[in-house]
Amino acid sequence: MSKKSRKKSSKTPSSIATAKKKAPTKRATTQTKSAKTQRTPATKSTKTIAKAGSHKAASKQLNSSKSASAPAGAKSALTEGQKAPAFRLPRDGGDVISLADYAGRKLVLFFYPRADTPGCTREAIDFTRLADAFTTAGTAVLGISADPLKAQEKFRDKHKLAVPLISDEKHEMLEAYGAWGEKSMYGKTFLGILRTTVLIGTDGKVAKVWRNVRVDGHADQVLDAARSL
Incomplete structure (x- = not known):
């Protein structure tokens, strides 16, 4: 090989x-x-x-x-023309007040956020200023907030208010009339009283509702509406 x-x-x-x-x-x-x-x-x-x-x-x-x-x-669906929700709550002075007490009469309910704050004070004073005119128009006026009775009475005495003030601490009436809901301030959202006014006719039905009320001149507008009923 x-x-x-x-x-x-x-x-x-x-x-x-x-x-x-x-x-x-x-x-x-x-x-x-x-x-x-x-x-x-x-x-x-x-x-x-x-x-x-x-x-x-x-x-x-x-x-x-x-x-x-x-x-x-959520706000109440309270609308003009419907029957006004019944209520029975304590007022300044210790008495109890109800819708039935005003049967057959015109009634103004103004809901305010807090006693003795600037806007609420001006509004309550304006309704007091026009108290006699409302009486002449056959219309009673009540103020409502969630303040306790002592705060309401202090508010009344300090500013010499002549309209009854109702205390609704449980928010039952406030919710029924759509005056309790979401509010916002400084970027924060919270629940509180929405400045609202309701005019009830002699038939016990809601005649007019004012929401997001601006205080200046408001009491005079409500008086004009009461006179026109």
Whole structure:
């Protein structure tokens, strides 16, 4: 055998061995890529599920907060022409006053946020100033707030008010007449008394409603409306 033949034969086993070694390496690489490919979708699907879950949780929180706040801020559907809601509440001096006490008479109810504050004081003084004119027009006038009786009486005495002041600490009358709801101040929203006035006719029905009242000149407007009934 020639030297060239020996060299070729000696190279052949080596080449075969090398090929065998390389083959498994390629298969391993393929399996590794396959494994990575399988793991990648699983990771993405997990993230997708997590995002979906967090989105549902956020939606529940938003929905629950909306449902909780809606009734609180809802106003009464009190409209002109409907029967005035009945009430029976304490007034300054310790007596109890009710809608039935004014049957057959015209009645003005002015709802104010808080006793002895600037706007409420001007409004109560204006109605007091026109008390005789309202009497001549056959119309009684009552002031209502959520202040306790002691605060109402102090308010009356300090400013010499001549109109009865009703205390509605439980907000029952305020809600019935649509004078209790959401208010905002300095970027914050809260529940409170909405300055409102209601004129009730001799038939016991709501003749006129003033909402978001501006104090200046308001009592005179209400007097004109009472006279026209």
